[in-house]
Amino acid sequence: MLADQQILRIPGPTPIPPSVQRAMAQPMIGHRGQSTSDLISRIRPKLKRVFGTEQEVVILTGSGTAGLETAVVNAVAPGEEVLVIVTGAFGDRFVKICKAYHIPTHVLQVEWGKAVNPDLVREFLKEHPGIKAVLSTYCETSTGVLNPVKELAAAIREVSEALVIVDGVSCVGGVETKMDEWGIDILVTGSQKAFMLPAGLAFAAASERAWEKIEANPQPRFYLDLKSHRKNLEKDATPFTPALSILFGLEQALDLMEEEGLEEVYARHTLMMKMTRAAFEAHDIPLLTAAADASPTVTAVRPDDFDAEAFRKVMKAEFGISMAGGQQQLAGEIFRIGHMGYCSAADVLQIISAIEIGLMKIGKKIELGKGTGAAQQTYLNERVEQQ
Numbered sequence: 607m608l609a610d611q612q613i614l615r616i617p618g619p620t621p622i623p624p625s626v627q628r629a630m631a632q633p634m635i636g637h638r639g640q641s642t643s644d645l646i647s648r649i650r651p652k653l654k655r656v657f658g659t660e661q662e663v664v665i666l667t668g669s670g671t672a673g674l675e676t677a678v679v680n681a682v683a684p685g686e687e688v689l690v691i692v693t694g695a696f697g698d699r700f701v702k703i704c705k706a707y708h709i710p711t712h713v714l715q716v717e718w719g720k721a722v723n724p725d726l727v728r729e730f731l732k733e734h735p736g737i738k739a740v741l742s743t744y745c746e747t748s749t750g751v752l753n754p755v756k757e758l759a760a761a762i763r764e765v766s767e768a769l770v771i772v773d774g775v776s777c778v779g780g781v782e783t784k785m786d787e788w789g790i791d792i793l794v795t796g797s798q799k800a801f802m803l804p805a806g807l808a809f810a811a812a813s814e815r816a817w818e819k820i821e822a823n824p825q826p827r828f829y830l831d832l833k834s835h836r837k838n839l840e841k842d843a844t845p846f847t848p849a850l851s852i853l854f855g856l857e858q859a860l861d862l863m864e865e866e867g868l869e870e871v872y873a874r875h876t877l878m879m880k881m882t883r884a885a886f887e888a889h890d891i892p893l894l895t896a897a898a899d900a901s902p903t904v905t906a907v908r909p910d911d912f913d914a915e916a917f918r919k920v921m922k923a924e925f926g927i928s929m930a931g932g933q934q935q936l937a938g939e940i941f942r943i944g945h946m947g948y949c950s951a952a953d954v955l956q957i958i959s960a961i962e963i964g965l966m967k968i969g970k971k972i973e974l975g976k977g978t979g980a981a982q983q984t985y986l987n988e989r990v991e992q993q
Contacts, residue, residue, distance in 0.1 A: 616930040637850055659811050667846065678771075682739055682823070683823045690741045691722050718748070721753050724760070727758060744781075752777065755770075756788040782872050799947060810832065878951060879900060889977050892908050894908045905945065930942040
């Protein structure tokens with residue numbers, strides 16, 4: 607292993623393309639100058655296409671969690687009830703944010719590793735008609751679950767006027783996203799996942815219905831006030847100092863997505879997911895999620911005959927490969943492989959081949975090449991179907 611070679615296969619931060627790194631190395635400019643306004647003007651329509659919206663996508667300098675708090679503090683008035691769907695650690699984070707603002711919070715707990723059933727949410731809302739917002743993750747990073755937010759939004763709209771608020775931090779830019787068409791009221795994501803950037807930016811878009819609520823909401827807020835951000839964005843500006851170097855990179859990252867084509871970006875992520883899952887299935891190593899619930903951006907593996915943490919340590923020591931562990935109740939029980947953003951089928955083949963050696967190093971009896979072969983065959987099969 608080379609001393610300075612680090613291979614990121616965690617679900618964020620993700621690797622950064624060289625052209626994005628070069629863009630971020632540009633000389634600094636004044637954040638109130640025309641050059642910055644021109645940069646924001648070029649970025650605005652490209653962000654809208656990734657979100658699948660005609661609404662403005664607000665750019666916040668902060669982490670994805672800042673985006674989640676922004677959604678809560680702008681959309682929920684004091685004393686209003688909300689429902690938070692918890693399918694993992696980041697659904698639980700929504701709960702903690704809501705409780706920090708003393709918001710009456712209902713929690714719908716879903717078994718970790720499974721996606722939410724929209725029918726359950728529909729019935730819950732019938733029983734609790736006072737709920738004004740429903741908050742859910744799109745991809746639950748901690749479990750590798752992709753929740754059916756399209757169907758979820760439709761189920762909510764059938765029985766309630768509650769706003770549909772979605773955390774898309776670990777998947778927007780890597781999976782199909784049609785905010786307007788699906789009826790999502792507020793959608794949030796971050797820079798360090800499928801957007802192929804360092805951490806430091808969060809993005810949020812709101813529907814017309816949500817904006818009516820935001821405008822009327824008496825909840826105090828300052829830095830995270832979406833009204834202030836939208837007002838400035840209409841002038842190609844930000845209300846506070848932006849992370850300019852990351853904005854340089856954002857423009858280049860969006861250009862890379864458009865050059866590849868968004869549908870091709872989504873197909874690439876789905877292919878990487880299928881290759882990764884096929885490799886572990888070939889070795890009879892359990893996956894946390896069923897195929898129908900699996901996210902194209904991160905795969906969670908739940909071994910039943912070897913130690914997940916010991917395996918991660920071997921992979922780091924032998925190859926400089928970083929994989930994520932479990933969070934909260936899954937700590938020590940799973941490991942997670944990120945395959946999003948600046949990642950390709952070639953990267954998946956590399957990681958699977960190394961994983962097979964890592965498995966043997968910790969004493970797992972496997973047939974070398976079986977998982978790699980399964981990933982290779984999946985790649986070939988998918989390419990044939992696409993032709």
